[in-house]
Amino acid sequence: DVYSPQYGIENPDILPSRLTSVNVSNVFYGIMFDAGSTGTRIHIYSFIQKGLEPPQVDSEIFESVKPGLSAYVDDPEQGAETVRELLDVAKQTIPSTHWHTTPVVLKATAGLRLLPEQKAQALLLEVQELFEDSPFLVPDECVSIMNGTYEGILAWITINFLTGHLYGANENTVGILDLGGASTQITFLPQAEGTLHAAPKDYISSFEMFNNFYKLYTHSYLGFGLKVARLAVLGALDAKDVDSRRFTSSCLPPSLKAEWKFSGINYKFGGIKEVPSGFQSCYTEIIKLIQKKLDQQDEIKRRTFYAFSYYYDRAVDAGIIDVEEGGVIRVKDFETKAIEVCKDFNKATKGSPFLCMDLTYITALLKEGFGFYDNTELQLAKKVNNIETSWALGAAFHLIQSLRSTA
Numbered sequence: 001d002v003y004s005p006q007y008g009i010e011n012p013d014i015l016p017s018r019l020t021s022v023n024v025s026n027v028f029y030g031i032m033f034d035a036g037s038t039g040t041r042i043h044i045y046s047f048i049q050k051g052l053e054p055p056q057v058d059s060e061i062f063e064s065v066k067p068g069l070s071a072y073v074d075d076p077e078q079g080a081e082t083v084r085e086l087l088d089v090a091k092q093t094i095p096s097t098h099w100h101t102t103p104v105v106l107k108a109t110a111g112l113r114l115l116p117e118q119k120a121q122a123l124l125l126e127v128q129e130l131f132e133d134s135p136f137l138v139p140d141e142c143v144s145i146m147n148g149t150y151e152g153i154l155a156w157i158t159i160n161f162l163t164g165h166l167y168g169a170n171e172n173t174v175g176i177l178d179l180g181g182a183s184t185q186i187t188f189l190p191q192a193e194g195t196l197h198a199a200p201k202d203y204i205s206s207f208e209m210f211n212n213f214y215k216l217y218t219h220s221y222l223g224f225g226l227k228v229a230r231l232a233v234l235g236a237l238d239a240k241d242v243d244s245r246r247f248t249s250s251c252l253p254p255s256l257k258a259e260w261k262f263s264g265i266n267y268k269f270g271g272i273k274e275v276p277s278g279f280q281s282c283y284t285e286i287i288k289l290i291q292k293k294l295d296q297q298d299e300i301k302r303r304t305f306y307a308f309s310y311y312y313d314r315a316v317d318a319g320i321i322d323v324e325e326g327g328v329i330r331v332k333d334f335e336t337k338a339i340e341v342c343k344d345f346n347k348a349t350k351g352s353p354f355l356c357m358d359l360t361y362i363t364a365l366l367k368e369g370f371g372f373y374d375n376t377e378l379q380l381a382k383k384v385n386n387i388e389t390s391w392a393l394g395a396a397f398h399l400i401q402s403l404r405s406t407a
């Protein structure tokens with residue numbers, strides 16, 4: 001795909017009517033839905049654009065509902081209902097004079113990628129009908145399953161835009177690590193020539209945004225999100241007799257017996273009394289799922305990475321970072337905490353019985369999967385300048401750009 005943004009061109013369908021002079025700054029809006037595997041979210045952005053410069057984000061309104069669309073696999077109408085609730089927020093916050101020029105788009109990620117095609121399409125169709133009945137601008141392909149390459153690239157665009165690295169000085173761009181429920185992404189702009197040669201061909205993607213051109217390393221690993229990883233550790237992925245079995249792991253409190261629902265399926269799970277539980281046996285279990293499954297690039301050990309989504313949430317639950325502040329940590333902080341939590345399951349009341357497993361998985365993913373050093377620093381951030389760290393802003397920029405180039 002090649003997009004050529006054309007600034008300052010008058011386009012009454014998309015831009016606010018005030019864009020008649022390039023000297024006037026213009027306010028316009030965009031609505032991006034993130035249909036993730038664990039929840040659906042709305043991002044309502046207001047943008048300001050001055051003349052020929054790329055648009056700036058003025059503000060974001062963010063709301064979310066749980067569970068995600070994939071949980072409504074057998075009731076698409078009810079699934080669309082959760083989207084309607086969120087769309088009402090947009091009606092309440094965007095001035096009605098701007099509704100017909102404000103694009104609304106929903107992009108689904110790994111939860112829907114994992115559903116049978118027909119079921120996923122039925123859900124998307126319900127949402128599309130909802131959008132078409134709304135007063136907002138409905139672009140072509142307003143509702144879709146996003147491919148994993150875009151998920152990584154667009155999150156990279158968001159974080160580098162928010163941290164001021166996007167236009168011009170490419171040497172200082174930061175990498176991103178996104179850990180969802182069902183998939184995980186790694187994206188960075190290679191500086192070492194060797195990375196471009198060593199990487200698998202389909203891990204290198206060229207992308208243009210606001211007249212800048214980027215050649216990125218990016219990959220989305222489907223099935224390596226935190227929640228699907230839990231099922232893999234438990235041996236419950238694709239298991240046939242889900243109703244009659246209890247799935248066990250040494251990563252869980254030995255006496256635990258509980259139930260857990262994911263993507264509309266109920267799983268019985270628990271610990272193992274017969275074998276030693278704790279970090280070492282848990283790590284050994286998990287490594288089998290990770291070793292040699294992910295591409296490793298030497299360069300990442302020395303680069304700055306922003307990590308968010310479950311990296312952030314579980315670090316908060318484990319007390320590694322403050323829920324509001326986030327902060328800089330090292331890869332080994334996850335391991336240190338995992339060892340502590342797995343040693344005394346009874347103490348870990350806060351972060352659910354899965355905290356030992358999750359922290360151990362994150363440690364293994366970072367070290368054995370991507371090949372980070374113990375000492376590699378990670379920036380944990382939920383928001384930057386009050387805007388969510390998510391692919392959604394990058395997707396909104398991309399949408400604005402493509403609407404303009406096809407207008």
Ligand SMILES: Nc1ccn([C@@H]2O[C@H](COP(=O)(O)OP(=O)(O)O)[C@@H](O)[C@H]2O)c(=O)n1
Pocket residue numbers: 034035036037038039041068109110111179180181182183184225308309310311313382388389390
């Ligand atoms: N705007 C957002 C969206 C998701 N998330 C986090 O992303 C994780 C869930 O990922 P997800 O439901 O998007 O799953 P995937 O479809 O990306 O695999 C949770 O830790 C959420 O808190 C977030 O921190 N901010």
Ligand SMILES: [Ca+2]
Pocket residue numbers: 036037109180181309
């Ligand atoms: Ca996500």
